[in-house]
């Protein structure tokens with residue numbers, strides 16, 4: 001596998017599934033770094049599933065809009081954040097095919113390299129879970145392997161997450177990738193789902209990958225470190241993993 005290391009530090013935010021909160025978490029981290037004065041970039045190699053813009057009615061991609069807002073780059077063209085966008089809410093190569101297109105493999109990497117000369121720190125969001133196809137040639141985990149960024153895994157808090165989290169960790173470890181930690185996100189709080197109270201402890205029993213944070217439902221602030229509730233120093237964390 002060819003690697004494609006960048007000259008700037010960053011994280012790749014991957015998920016145990018689609019809709020687990022990768023964008024929510026990526027945006028929170030990018031917002032915090034930007035507020036701390038760190039010139040921060042955001043990138044998503046491909047994005048599928050457009051929605052109509054509320055004011056113009058034109059198609060737009062919510063992930064791109066939220067990532068753009070997080071770094072306050074209102075004028076930045078969509079292509080800089082995500083060079084390949086597709087309308088259907090399907091895995092990117094499937095969505096591309098519906099439009100008679102194909103994922104451009106070169107652009108996936110060229111798009112991320114552009115940020116190198118622009119910012120000090122980069123947050124890259126994955127697509128779906130780690131074994132989601134990114135193109136007809138590669139899965140998200142293959143792209144992660146090329147990028148060589150430490151990984152933040154976002155997992156949905158709730159029943160089933162122990163299995164999804166451990167499966168994801170196992171796949172990433174088999175590839176020899178560096179995992180910075182797991183973030184449990186209370187994306188859809190079912191008050192009756194008492195498993196959320198023990199998810200972190202259980203995951204911690206079976207893996208040495210740290211649960212970095214538990215993000216409460218509708219949390220609008222910086223992510224806090226699990227248990228201590230301390231501020232997370234994202235730059236320091238990425239340095240510690242070098």
Ligand SMILES: Nc1ncnc2c1ncn2[C@@H]1O[C@H](COP(=O)(O)OP(=O)(O)OP(=O)(O)O)[C@@H](O)[C@H]1O
Nearest residue numbers: 018019020021022023024128186187216217218219
């Ligand atoms: N902690 C949270 N509290 C409330 N809502 C949340 C939280 N995290 C995520 N959400 C909401 O859940 C939905 C899915 O989150 P998000 O879009 O971040 O998932 P994703 O993993 O990025 O999905 P995709 O695979 O499409 O990129 C969104 O509507 C988002 O606003």
Ligand SMILES: C[C@H](N)[C@H](N)CCCCCC(=O)O
Nearest residue numbers: 018048049089090091128132
């Ligand atoms: C449309 C959706 N929100 C994502 N952008 C794409 C998720 C693809 C998941 C494919 C799969 O693993 O089955």
Ligand SMILES: [Mg+2]
Nearest residue numbers: 022023063125
């Ligand atoms: Mg997303």
